[in-house]
Amino acid sequence: xxxxVVRVAAAQGFYGDSPEAAMAVxxxxxxxxxxxxxxxxxxxxxxxxxxxxxxxMGYTKxxxxxxxxxxxLARRHGFKLLTNAGGINPEAAxxxxxxTASQLGLKxxxxxxxxxxxxxxxxxxxxxxxxxxxxxxxxxxxSTIRQNLLFANVYLGSWPLVQALRMGADVVISGRxxxxxxxxxxxxxxxxxxSDDWSRLSQGVMMGHLLxxxxxxxxxxxxxxxxxxxxxxxxxYPIAEVAENGAFVVTKSPQRxxxxxxxxxxxxxxYEIHDPRAYITPDVICDFTTAxxxxxxxxxxxxxxxTGRPAPNALKMVAGYxxxxxxxxxxxxxxxxxxxxxxxxxxxIQSQIARRQWHYDEIDxxxxxxxxxxxxxxPRPGEELDEVYLRVSVxxxxxxxxxxxxxxxxxxxxxxxxxxGGGAGMQAPRQLLGMWSGLVPRTLVEPHVKxxxxxxx
Amino acid sequence: MIxxxxxxxxQARSGDKGNTVNVAVFAPDxxxxxxxxxxxxxxxxxxxxxxxxxxPARRYEVPNLRALNFVLQGxxxxxxxxxxxxxxxxxxxxxxxxxxxVPIPEKVAQRYKGGPYHEFGGIH
Numbered sequence: 306x307x308x309x310v311v312r313v314a315a316a317q318g319f320y321g322d323s324p325e326a327a328m329a330v331x332x333x334x335x336x337x338x339x340x341x342x343x344x345x346x347x348x349x350x351x352x353x354x355x356x357x358x359x360x361x362m363g364y365t366k367x368x369x370x371x372x373x374x375x376x377x378l379a380r381r382h383g384f385k386l387l388t389n390a391g392g393i394n395p396e397a398a399x400x401x402x403x404x405t406a407s408q409l410g411l412k413x414x415x416x417x418x419x420x421x422x423x424x425x426x427x428x429x430x431x432x433x434x435x436x437x438x439x440x441x442x443x444x445x446x447x448s449t450i451r452q453n454l455l456f457a458n459v460y461l462g463s464w465p466l467v468q469a470l471r472m473g474a475d476v477v478i479s480g481r482x483x484x485x486x487x488x489x490x491x492x493x494x495x496x497x498x499x500s501d502d503w504s505r506l507s508q509g510v511m512m513g514h515l516l517x518x519x520x521x522x523x524x525x526x527x528x529x530x531x532x533x534x535x536x537x538x539x540x541x542y543p544i545a546e547v548a549e550n551g552a553f554v555v556t557k558s559p560q561r562x563x564x565x566x567x568x569x570x571x572x573x574x575x576y577e578i579h580d581p582r583a584y585i586t587p588d589v590i591c592d593f594t595t596a597x598x599x600x601x602x603x604x605x606x607x608x609x610x611x612t613g614r615p616a617p618n619a620l621k622m623v624a625g626y627x628x629x630x631x632x633x634x635x636x637x638x639x640x641x642x643x644x645x646x647x648x649x650x651x652x653x654i655q656s657q658i659a660r661r662q663w664h665y666d667e668i669d670x671x672x673x674x675x676x677x678x679x680x681x682x683x684p685r686p687g688e689e690l691d692e693v694y695l696r697v698s699v700x701x702x703x704x705x706x707x708x709x710x711x712x713x714x715x716x717x718x719x720x721x722x723x724x725x726g727g728g729a730g731m732q733a734p735r736q737l738l739g740m741w742s743g744l745v746p747r748t749l750v751e752p753h754v755k756x757x758x759x760x761x762x
Numbered sequence: 763m764i765x766x767x768x769x770x771x772x773q774a775r776s777g778d779k780g781n782t783v784n785v786a787v788f789a790p791d792x793x794x795x796x797x798x799x800x801x802x803x804x805x806x807x808x809x810x811x812x813x814x815x816x817x818p819a820r821r822y823e824v825p826n827l828r829a830l831n832f833v834l835q836g837x838x839x840x841x842x843x844x845x846x847x848x849x850x851x852x853x854x855x856x857x858x859x860x861x862x863x864v865p866i867p868e869k870v871a872q873r874y875k876g877g878p879y880h881e882f883g884g885i886h
């Protein structure tokens with residue numbers, strides 16, 4: 306008989322998240338699995354740039370230090386780790402973790418790596434077969450972005466991770482999988498759910514979805530009474546206690562801050578969801594509208610009832626490509642007439658760009674303190690603002706064109722409206738990346754998915 | 763009836779996928795959920811964001827969470843890694859939607875005065 310309840314803890318919601326919460330639950334040791342979601346569309350782009358500079362990089366730089374802290378605790382308490390921090394180079398990530406474990410003297414620990422999500426080398430193949438047509442969102446033909454391609458990854462599901470666990474892995478490293486797969490795979494392994502048990506699989510996806518963004522289920526980025534969230538400075542990440550029938554409770558370490566209520570959970574339930582009746586994953590298509598949430602009190606919330614239907618025949622591919630550069634500058638104006646001064650400065654910049662015949666694909670003027678975050682729906686302030694920052698950003702074809710923008714700003718301190726301070730001014734140009742998404746038949750991907758495992762010496 | 767901004771009684775969270783932003787708005791009870799279903803159309807939400815939303819807007823009803831989920835295409839200036847906006851990931855679309863107002867029966871409004879949102883200056 307397998308474990309009655311499997312405890313899966315969230316360790317990371319993105320590349321850059323705090324390792325503190327993971328360390329705390331690892332030290333407490335009352336978990337079976339610790340799962341990381343290190344990847345976003347943006348992260349793959351960052352890692353692709355890292356790899357372009359150094360072919361041995363391309364995985365997250367926090368992987369090794371994090372594993373150095375966690376692996377001894379994993380051995381002591383017997384929990385396993387799953388992470389997609391392998392990013393664009395999971396093999397190199399695996400070697401680095403293996404080395405780390407070896408240095409720590411963790412003989413016999415088994416490290417597995419899942420590959421096959423990275424399809425850069427197969428793009429020509431795919432194109433010949435006519436499967437990379439137009440972008441799912443805006444119809445951009447793949448052929449128009451191909452020469453600027455930085456990476457191309459297919460979202461894998463849970464089963465390759467399950468295979469790694471079945472091979473005895475203590476640590477599973479992968480590249481692009483669905484975020485929820487890192488959390489769901491332990492359930493498929495422990496409970497041996499059949500691959501067509503769509504309801505339990507959907508409960509598993511739901512659990513993963515609620516854990517994959519770390520504190521977003523436990524009181525972080527919470528739009529309800531966020532001011533009542535206890536000890537936000539040491540917020541705990543979610544832990545799921547899952548039963549064999551798929552019902553699960555989300556909670557957190559009692560030693561950490563945060564809040565788990567029906568209200569914090571439901572916000573995450575629809576985070577980055579489109580049609581809630583058809584949340585498509587490689588393993589199952591879920592219907593979130595059948596889910597029931599029950600607040601059990603004391604930071605325990607139960608979720609049951611998610612249903613689903615058969616997995617799709619195609620997997621999603623996301624390809625990142627270079628798409629020009631952003632230049633930006635920021636300057637502040639003080640009371641009185643702060644907003645009017647900032648608007649005057651914007652009009653001066655506009656005229657100067659026009660007179661110099663600089664061509665940008667887009668120029669954006671935003672006023673911090675008024676509408677930079679809220680956009681066109683924010684009415685003009687009724688009361689006079691005490692200070693306003695003007696931010697100008699441009700979309701340019703080259704880094705040089707993007708950089709030019711900044712030079713227009715320092716002279717404004719003497720040549721423009723009065724009371725310019727906080728001249729954060731010029732900022733280095735940043736490369737912009739487009740994302741192209743399309744569908745690839747799973748029969749073209751899955752035969753290439755490989756799991757390799759090595760024992761630490 | 764009084765016109766109330768959603769901030770007085772709703773939760774909202776937004777997220778990005780490519781160049782699409784979704785905004786989920788949550789009502790605290792069935793009466794207010796029905797009001798949202800009636801009043802908060804996809805067009806209203808799209809129009810609130812003006813030229814920030816270039817594609818179509820779609821609305822999904824999620825009655826088990828008393829939520830409406832708005833999916834706004836072409837909303838992110840090309841997407842998180844391509845946008846030149848400060849909020850390149852669209853995190854502020856959720857809060858922004860809470861400016862919209864809907865008519866609330868006085869009796870219902872009374873229930874929320876002095877409630878959790880009152881304390882932080884939401885309800886006047």
